[in-house]
Amino acid sequence: MADTVTPKPTACLALADGTIFYGNGFGAYGETVAELCFNTAMTGYQEIMTDPSYAGQIVTFTFPHIGNTGVTPEDDETADPVAAGMVVKWDPTQSSNWRATEELKSWLTRTGRIAIGGIDTPRLTRAIRQQGAPHVALAHDPDGNFDIEALVAKARDWSGLEGLDLAKDVTCAQSYRWDEMRWAWPEGYTRQEAPKHKVVAVDYGAKRNILRCLASAGCDVTVLPATATAAEVLAHNPDGVFLSNGPGDPAATGEYAVPMIKEILDSSDLPMFGICLGHQMLALALGGKTVKMNHGHHGANHPVKENATGKVEITSMNHGFAVDAQSLPDGVEETHVSLFDGSNCGIRMKDRPVYSVQHHPEASPGPQDSFYLFERFAEAMDARKSA
Numbered sequence: 001m002a003d004t005v006t007p008k009p010t011a012c013l014a015l016a017d018g019t020i021f022y023g024n025g026f027g028a029y030g031e032t033v034a035e036l037c038f039n040t041a042m043t044g045y046q047e048i049m050t051d052p053s054y055a056g057q058i059v060t061f062t063f064p065h066i067g068n069t070g071v072t073p074e075d076d077e078t079a080d081p082v083a084a085g086m087v088v089k090w091d092p093t094q095s096s097n098w099r100a101t102e103e104l105k106s107w108l109t110r111t112g113r114i115a116i117g118g119i120d121t122p123r124l125t126r127a128i129r130q131q132g133a134p135h136v137a138l139a140h141d142p143d144g145n146f147d148i149e150a151l152v153a154k155a156r157d158w159s160g161l162e163g164l165d166l167a168k169d170v171t172c173a174q175s176y177r178w179d180e181m182r183w184a185w186p187e188g189y190t191r192q193e194a195p196k197h198k199v200v201a202v203d204y205g206a207k208r209n210i211l212r213c214l215a216s217a218g219c220d221v222t223v224l225p226a227t228a229t230a231a232e233v234l235a236h237n238p239d240g241v242f243l244s245n246g247p248g249d250p251a252a253t254g255e256y257a258v259p260m261i262k263e264i265l266d267s268s269d270l271p272m273f274g275i276c277l278g279h280q281m282l283a284l285a286l287g288g289k290t291v292k293m294n295h296g297h298h299g300a301n302h303p304v305k306e307n308a309t310g311k312v313e314i315t316s317m318n319h320g321f322a323v324d325a326q327s328l329p330d331g332v333e334e335t336h337v338s339l340f341d342g343s344n345c346g347i348r349m350k351d352r353p354v355y356s357v358q359h360h361p362e363a364s365p366g367p368q369d370s371f372y373l374f375e376r377f378a379e380a381m382d383a384r385k386s387a
């Protein structure tokens, strides 16, 4: 039998502890350094890669069928992929999806993102769970030439996400209006007709589907950059303020975001709703603290219990920091907890319609159990207007 020639690996994942994974590169050539996480969702690799919250991270997909639905601009959570790279078990297959307009590999190449296939993702996921989210360097070279020592050193020398403010890097350059609602068969995306509530959404890395959910809940949405001042927010005379998801360390936004939130809380009685990074920054503004998790929660099947009702919702999660529930001051209560590890998933002020959640009620990808939180925001604005 002819000798089987094993093709030379064209990609390499180097962990800061010196562990090396070789695989088949795809997407852009080059190298990148980031924190490595894993996401267990079985769908939505495009929504995940384009979620601005993943800036500074490389995503390991535990589900092996990646690429099978191609990509379509309809599923972008922002203009292009923001995650630094992708790690998968099987090389992407030819897509089979009537909505696809491009193959995954060509999309990653065109948008400058590096990916590695043929990886033992169960082993890598166990390492992330046991040792914590590692700093890694990922390289893709057509000839398979790698300076392993240099890659390990780059991973080792990277300063990491703690203390890193990435929200200002992914926010919008200027304000804009949003009126597109959630996707529905057969008309797809449609525009809202008669919105009832004027909402200012502060963009710390907002996912488009969050804006669609606000629009579907009857909000007339104006999006402002992350560095907007309280005066700029209030100048829109909103009925409510929304704090978006986003990348990086919530405590690192202390220069602008947390003081702005505090000022709005101190100078108005407006309903306020935050998601993920917005949740963490609201907790900080109320006097709580945030902590870095061992490997975070990234997936689409996370059970969360709402304490007031005892109801369990299956949720989409993407976070590596969390609110320390023990640090919440009087007047602020924990509303939701993770049934995986008891970590905080929601808070509210006891005397005002100000609340936030750690999970992602907009799904994209994942379940839509938590859409009620957008409706609750609209009801709070209704109640304030009729009071």
Ligand SMILES: NC(=O)CC[C@H](N)C(=O)O
Pocket (backbone or CB within 6 Å): 053, 244, 245, 246, 247, 248, 249, 250, 275, 276, 277, 278, 318, 319, 320, 321, 322
């Ligand atoms: N999705 C998000 O908003 C993430 C929030 C924050 N960057 C974290 O990792 O916890």
